[in-house]
Amino acid sequence: MIQLSLHKQLHTAKGTISLDIELALEPGQFVTLYGESGAGKTSTLRMLAGLLSPDHGKIKVNENVWLDTDAKINRKPQKRKIGFVFQDYALFPNMTVRENLEYALTKNQDTDIIDELIAIVALGELQYQKPDRLSGGQQQRVALARALVQRPEILLLDEPLSALDTKMRIALQDYILKLHKQYNLTTILVSHNIGEILKLSDTVYILENGSITKSGTPTAIFTSHQMSAKFRFTGEVIAIQPEDVVYMVTVLIGTNVVKIIAQESEIQDLTIGDTVVVASKAFNPVIQKVL
Amino acid sequence: MMNWEPLILTFKLAIITTAILFVLGIPLAYWLAYSKSKIKPVIETLVSMPLVLPPTVLGFYLLVAFSPNNAFGNWINEWLGLRLIFSFEGLVIASILYSLPFMVQPIQAGLAGLPSNYKEASYVLGKSKFITLLKVLLPNIKPALLTGIVLSFAHTIGEFGVVLMIGGNIPGETKVASIAIYDEVEALNYDTANMYSLILLVITFSILLTVYLINGGYLKKYGR
Numbered sequence: 001m002i003q004l005s006l007h008k009q010l011h012t013a014k015g016t017i018s019l020d021i022e023l024a025l026e027p028g029q030f031v032t033l034y035g036e037s038g039a040g041k042t043s044t045l046r047m048l049a050g051l052l053s054p055d056h057g058k059i060k061v062n063e064n065v066w067l068d069t070d071a072k073i074n075r076k077p078q079k080r081k082i083g084f085v086f087q088d089y090a091l092f093p094n095m096t097v098r099e100n101l102e103y104a105l106t107k108n109q110d111t112d113i114i115d116e117l118i119a120i121v122a123l124g125e126l127q128y129q130k131p132d133r134l135s136g137g138q139q140q141r142v143a144l145a146r147a148l149v150q151r152p153e154i155l156l157l158d159e160p161l162s163a164l165d166t167k168m169r170i171a172l173q174d175y176i177l178k179l180h181k182q183y184n185l186t187t188i189l190v191s192h193n194i195g196e197i198l199k200l201s202d203t204v205y206i207l208e209n210g211s212i213t214k215s216g217t218p219t220a221i222f223t224s225h226q227m228s229a230k231f232r233f234t235g236e237v238i239a240i241q242p243e244d245v246v247y248m249v250t251v252l253i254g255t256n257v258v259k260i261i262a263q264e265s266e267i268q269d270l271t272i273g274d275t276v277v278v279a280s281k282a283f284n285p286v287i288q289k290v291l
Numbered sequence: 292m293m294n295w296e297p298l299i300l301t302f303k304l305a306i307i308t309t310a311i312l313f314v315l316g317i318p319l320a321y322w323l324a325y326s327k328s329k330i331k332p333v334i335e336t337l338v339s340m341p342l343v344l345p346p347t348v349l350g351f352y353l354l355v356a357f358s359p360n361n362a363f364g365n366w367i368n369e370w371l372g373l374r375l376i377f378s379f380e381g382l383v384i385a386s387i388l389y390s391l392p393f394m395v396q397p398i399q400a401g402l403a404g405l406p407s408n409y410k411e412a413s414y415v416l417g418k419s420k421f422i423t424l425l426k427v428l429l430p431n432i433k434p435a436l437l438t439g440i441v442l443s444f445a446h447t448i449g450e451f452g453v454v455l456m457i458g459g460n461i462p463g464e465t466k467v468a469s470i471a472i473y474d475e476v477e478a479l480n481y482d483t484a485n486m487y488s489l490i491l492l493v494i495t496f497s498i499l500l501t502v503y504l505i506n507g508g509y510l511k512k513y514g515r
Contacts, residue, residue, distance in 0.1 A: 051411050077414040084415040090408035094430035103426065104416045150417060 001026065002154065002186060006047050006057040010210065012038040019043060019054075019210035025188070027153070030180055032189045032197045032218070035207035041190040044207075045156045048188070049084050050077035061154070083147030083155040083185075087162060089139045091131040097142050098127040104149035117145040120182070121175055137168035141175060148183060155180070157189045161196065170254050173199055194222055194275045194290055195234035222290045223277055232279035233258075234290065237272050249287055251278055260287050293486050296463055297471035301491075304379070304467060305447040308386040312394040312443050313436075315387070320398035321424060339396070341389050350456025353385050357457065375457075382458045382465055386447045393442040401435025402428060434506040441502045445495050 004023040009016055019040040025031055033041040046052035048059060050066070053074060059067040066075045091100055101114050118127055121141040131139055140160055147155060157176070161169045173196060180187050180200075191197055197204055198218045206214040206221065214221055235253035242248075247262045249270065260278060262270075266287060270276070275290045323335060341349060357364045357375035367373050375381035405428060413423040429436065451469040458465030460474060468487050475484035 049415055051414070077411070078417045078419065080415075082415060084412070086408050086412060088406070088408060090406065090412035092409060092412075092427050092431070094427070103413075103418075106417060146416070 001060075001062060003058070003060040004044075004048065006044060006054045006059070008043065008047070008052075008054040008057075010040060010043055014038050017210040021207075021210075021212060023205070023212070025186055027186050028184060029203060030187045030189070030201045032191055032201040032204045033207055034191060034194075034197060034204055034221075039207040040210045041207055042158055045084075045158050045188065045190060048080075048154075049082050049156060050075060050080050081150065081152045081154070083150070083152040085140070085143050085147050085155070085157045085160045087159045089131070089136075089143040091139055091142055091146070093131055096128050096130055097123055097134070100131065100142055101146050101149055104146050106150055109150070113149055113151070117148060120179065121145045135168075136164050137172060140164065140172055144172075144175060144179065148179060148185075151183065153184075153186060155185045155187045157187065157191075159190050159192065162192065166252075167255050169193075169196065176200060194218075195236075198222065198234045198277075223288060232277055234275060234277055237270055237274045237276055239272065240267055240270060249276075251276060251287070253278065260285050262287050293483055294471075297466050297468045297487065298490060300379075300463065300466065301448055301468040304382055304386060305444045307383055308390060308447045309394075309440055309444045311383070312387055312390060313440060316391070316394035316398055316439060316443075317424075317429070319391075320395045320402060321428075323395065323399045324402035339392050342392050346389065346450060346452025347456055349389060350385065350453040353381075353388070353453070353457050357381055357384075377457075377459045377461060377465060379458075379464050382454060382467075385453045385457050386450060389450055389453050390443040390446045393446045394439040397435045397439040397442065398432065401432030405431055437502060437505060441498055445498055448491065448495060 002023070002025040004021060004025075006019065006021045008019045010019050017038070017040065021040070021044050033044060035041055043052060047054050047057070047067075054067070054069065056069040057067060058065070058069070061080075065071070065073055066080055067073060092103065095103060098114065098118070101117060102111070105111065105114070118124055121144060123138065123141060123145065126134060126138060131142065134142065144160070160176075161172050164172060176187075176189075177200060179185065189197075189201060191200075201218055203215065204218045204221050205212045233253045235251040235258065237249060238252050238257070239250035240247055241250075243261075247264065247267045249260045249262045249267060251258045251260060258278065269289055270287075277288050277290055278285055279288070280286070319338070323331065323338070354376060355361065357367070359365050359368045359374065359376075364375065367375060373380055375384060409427050409431065410423055413427045414420075418426075449469065450467075451473070454465065454467055454470055455473075458467075458470075460466050460470055466474070468491055472484045472487045472491075475481070475487065
C-alpha cells in the first residue's frame with residue numbers, strides 16, 4: 001500500500017501552479033499519470049523518489065513513513081527503495097552496460113541478479129559495450145534493468161519511451177510488462193501515449209494543473225462509452241478514403257497497417273493522426289475515436 | 292655554465308602546488324557547482340580574484356599576513372614552526388592561492404555541465420554523494436580535470452610577482468626560474484637568461500599542446 005499526499009507550489013513555464021496530489025496505490029498495480037506537460041506528473045514522481053521536496057505532505061509505503069513534513073521526516077533518495085527510469089536514460093557513460101548494472105548492486109548483494117536481468121532484457125551481446133555505442137531502445141533497456149538490480153518494490157517510469165520510434169516502443173512496452181509481472185512491481189508510469197497507456201496500465205490518473213481530475217481504467221477514461229468487444233487494438237489513423245458508398249480507414253496498429261470499412265457517420269469526427277480503438281463486435285470491426 | 296637549480300625548484304614548486312590544488316579544488320568546485328548558498332557569489336569572487344588582481348597585490352598582502360611581526364604569522368611560526376616569508380613553504384601557499392581559479396573553474400564548469408540526471412540516478416540507486424562524485428561525476432569530467440591540472444601547473448611555472456614579493460631570491464629555496472631569468476638579465480647575462488627562457492618556453496608549449504591534443508580527441512582520431 002502506497003499512500004501519497006503531496007502539496008507544492010510549482011513554477012512552470014506557464015506560471016505558478018499549485019500541485020495537490022492524493023493517491024493510494026495497491027501493491028502490484030500498474031498506474032499511469034497522464035496529462036499535459038507542466039501538469040505536475042514528473043514532479044510527482046520526483047517527490048516520490050525524494051529528488052524533490054514538497055512544501056508539505058506525507059508518503060507512506062507499506063508501514064514505512066518516507067516523508068512527513070509535520071514530523072520533519074524526509075528520507076533521502078538513497079533510503080527509499082525505488083527504481084527510477086529517466087526519460088533520457090541517465091546511463092553513466094564511463095561504465096559499460098554491465099558495469100552500469102553492477103554499480104547499482106548493494107553491499108554484499110548476490111551478483112546473480114545481473115546476469116538474470118541482462119538475460120531478460122536481451123543485452124547479453126552488448127554487455128561489455130559503453131552506452132554511447134547503443135541505440136535509444138537498447139539504452140532504455142539498460143536503464144530499465146539497472147533500475148531493478150536492487151529489487152525495488154516500486155518502479156517509476158518518467159516518459160521512458162517518448163524518445164523512441166513506434167517499433168522500438170512496442171518492444172520496450174513488452175519488456176516493461178514482463179518485468180512488472182516477474183518482479184511483482186508496483187509501477188507508476190508517466191506517459192502521453194494513449195495506446196501505451198491502454199496496453200500497459202490498469203489504472204490511469206489524469207492530471208490537470210496540478211490536481212487529479214479523473215481516474216479509472218484506461219478504457220473507461222479514454223473511450224466515451226464502454227464497448228463489449230471480442231478483440232481490441234489501439235492505433236493511429238493514417239488515411240481515410242471514400243470507396244463507393246463506404247469509407248476505407250487505414251489504421252496503423254503497432255507496425256501493422258490495417259484497413260477498416262466505416263460508414264460516413266463513423267468517420268464524421270475522425271481526422272488523420274487521431275488515436276482510435278479498433279474492436280470487433282460479433283463480426284464487423286467497429287472503429288471509434290479515443291478521447 | 293648554467294645552474295639547473297632554479298628550474299628544478301620551479302618544477303618542484305609546480306608539482307607540489309598542483310597536487311595540493313587538485314585535492315582542495317575538487318571539493319571547492321563541487322560546492323560551487325551545486326550549492327544554492329547565499330554566500331556562494333562571495334566565495335566565487337574570492338576564488339576568481341587572482342585572475343584580475345596584480346600578483347604583487349596578492350604577494351604584498353601575503354607578505355604582511357605571514358610576517359612574524361603580525362598575529363597570524365606569529366601564530367603559524369609558534370604553533371607550526373613554519374616561517375612562511377622568504378621560504379619554500381610560503382611559496383607553496385602563495386602559489387595555491389594564486390593558481391586557485393585555474394584549478395577550480397574548469398572542474399566547476401565540468402561538473403555544472405554534466406546532466407543532473409547522472410547524480411540523481413546514482414542517488415536513487417542508493418549511492419552516497421561521495422561515491423557518486425568518485426565513481427560517476429569525476430570519471431565523466433576527465434578533460435576538465437586534465438585542463439585544471441595542466442593550467443594550474445603551467446600557471447605556477449609562470450608566476451613571478453607573487454614569488455618576488457613573498458619569496459625573494461634565495462638560491463635553492465625561493466629562486467625559481469622566472470626570478471632567475473630576471474636576475475640574469477639584470478646582471479646582463481643574456482645567454483643564461485635565454486637558456487632558462489627557452490627551456491620554459493619549450494616545456495610549457497609541449498604541456499599545453501598535449502592537453503589540446505588529448506582533450507580535442509586528436510590522439511584518438513589519428514592514433515589508430
